Amino acid sequence: MSFVLYNAPQSTCSQKVRICLWEKGLEFSEIKLDLFKGDQLTEEYKQLNPNGVVPTLVHDDEIIIDSSVIIEYLDEQFPAVPLSPATPAGRAHMREWMRFFEEVPAPAVRVPSYNRVFLRHFQQMSEEEFIAFGESKPLRKDFFLKMGRKGYSDEEMQQAENRLRMTIERMESQLQAAGPWLLGEYSLADICIVPVIVRLDDIGLGRLWADCEKVGQWYARFQERDALQKTFYFGSLLSEQYGDVKIS
Numbered sequence: 001m002s003f004v005l006y007n008a009p010q011s012t013c014s015q016k017v018r019i020c021l022w023e024k025g026l027e028f029s030e031i032k033l034d035l036f037k038g039d040q041l042t043e044e045y046k047q048l049n050p051n052g053v054v055p056t057l058v059h060d061d062e063i064i065i066d067s068s069v070i071i072e073y074l075d076e077q078f079p080a081v082p083l084s085p086a087t088p089a090g091r092a093h094m095r096e097w098m099r100f101f102e103e104v105p106a107p108a109v110r111v112p113s114y115n116r117v118f119l120r121h122f123q124q125m126s127e128e129e130f131i132a133f134g135e136s137k138p139l140r141k142d143f144f145l146k147m148g149r150k151g152y153s154d155e156e157m158q159q160a161e162n163r164l165r166m167t168i169e170r171m172e173s174q175l176q177a178a179g180p181w182l183l184g185e186y187s188l189a190d191i192c193i194v195p196v197i198v199r200l201d202d203i204g205l206g207r208l209w210a211d212c213e214k215v216g217q218w219y220a221r222f223q224e225r226d227a228l229q230k231t232f233y234f235g236s237l238l239s240e241q242y243g244d245v246k247i248s
């Protein structure tokens with residue numbers, strides 16, 4: 001049995017899958033893609049993942065794409081370490097959280113990440129290079145070209161921060177009601193959101209949960225997990241590459 005994970009050290013979607021693999025105790029090899037060089041946009045990679053994004057998991061001959069799909073696949077295939085509730089209703093509630101995380105905080109966290117860190121790579125490109133890079137993106141061409149090389153406006157930054165804060169407030173209420181993990185027991189729902197929380201912490205937005213005691217405790221508990229420590233090997237945090245990122 002073999003697992004090859006095409007991913008990027010700093011990508012939050014990739015980190016979700018690495019955490020899940022480590023939690024399951026599954027050995028895997030990593031192929032690291034440089035997303036600024038466009039490794040994810042080559043024809044060869046798009047044969048594996050037509051969306052031109054990471055992560056992609058190759059399990060023996062099976063190619064699985066999309067981080068949430070991958071972690072649900074792993075959980076079904078390898079139930080010895082269960083990461084989903086035992087009942088259909090419990091699993092439905094877990095997926096409600098996962099879909100919410102995909103829809104709200106996952107896109108929102110890209111906004112401060114782009115403005116504070118990623119934008120500098122695009123500003124170094126010529127206009128032609130930038131347009132060609134945007135044109136080659138299967139999923140986010142229009143969004144990318146519309147954003148241009150100026151980044152998001154202050155209003156868009158504020159809206160993203162509001163969505164992230166709303167997520168954290170929902171987590172706080174849920175942890176108060178269920179706890180110590182989002183569904184009481186540790187599950188894929190926790191794995192789905194923790195890379196976003198790590199990213200916010202890393203880029204100096206930890207104040208978003210300064211008054212949320214339960215979220216703070218949940219995060220501290222996560223940091224003690226082996227799977228999290230292994231996932232965040234050196235180079236997985238933006239601050240380890242970009243010295244100026246931790247500004248509040």
Ligand SMILES: N[C@@H](CCC(=O)N[C@@H](CS)C(=O)NCC(=O)O)C(=O)O
Pocket residue numbers: 011012013014035040052053054055065066067068137140
């Ligand atoms: N829904 C997809 C989204 C994947 C995604 O957006 N990946 C980002 C990194 S977290 C990426 O590859 N970005 C490169 C690009 O947009 O060119 C998933 O969860 O796997």
